[in-house]
Amino acid sequence: MSAIQLSNVTKRYGDLTAVRNLDLTVESGEIYGFLGPNGAGKSTTINMLLDFVRPTEGTITVLGEPVGDSSVDIRERTGVLPEGFDVYSRLTGRKHIEFAIESKEADNDPDAILDRVGLADAGDRAAGEYSKGMRQRLVLGMALVGDPELLILDEPSTGLDPGGAKEMRDIVQQEADRGATVFFSSHVLGQVEAVCDRVGILHKGELVTEDSIEGLREETGSEETLILTVDDATDDDLDPIRRLDGVSGAAVDGPTVTVSCESGVKNEVIATLSEAGIEIEDIETESTSLEELFLSYTDGEGVVEKDGGSTGSGGGGDGTGSQPPEATPEGRQ
């Protein structure tokens, strides 16, 4: 069963088309990275999955149920980390988790969840005193309540330091390992490379490509640099390599042979060298950076390698599908 299916979905805000003819399927158990620069339409798509905004055209199915008719049921089975969600400043972290547990009628231990998201020592503090990263951890904790079948995370690494971002990725992986589907949006490319089975790149409301990271690299014909340590080689020994399709250059400097080539011909390069009687002692590759890859899909528009925060706002949920009385999420129509 597909966990998420969008068919020909378009969302217009007046004259502005935020999402255009989007066809997207996420299979059960997949970790799917939804990427794109600011304003690409990621939050709009997520808000449509959660029925916070309605598509202008097209149909959406989540966990086998049509969004709209079955939104309450879908939200009960889904954990959400919305972008731009504000915590309830006077409530403690533990109260937030307890609230999520009550809302979902789950039986999780609040302290176990706090511990999992790295807030074991801060559970009794008012969430208003939390740092940005701690708030993000807290909202992730709320999303984990009830062991949801589907986790929808909108820019989950916002505000997290590198250690926190790594912990978040580990949690995403653990959730997938227990069978959950994870759909997360990001403009932080490293996050996506580390955990996603597949990624889709959204640009100006349209899905411009969808593949594994490795597949994307091959698709763009991105060059890789192969750095080989050899026992002995002369410049003439590299001629057969230079004649291979997909090799744009080769050089030797002492025991180091450097070859610029498309990733698909790496094995052929190595085999050709071996056939020429050159012993290869070590192999390293340097890939084209993901940033370059993304820029090639987004006309060079604002995808950043580091977590530089986000100018967009979205959300409108609290990870539980319900709103406590003091809720102040930034919502949209």
Ligand SMILES: Nc1ncnc2c1ncn2[C@@H]1O[C@H](COP(=O)(O)OP(=O)(O)OP(=O)(O)O)[C@@H](O)[C@H]1O
């Ligand atoms: N409620 C709204 N009314 C009018 N325009 C909107 C509304 N919500 C979003 N948009 C517009 O739709 C486009 C897509 O915005 P969206 O927030 O979905 O992008 P995003 O990919 O999530 O960006 P970011 O990474 O900055 O959060 C933008 O041009 C935005 O200004």
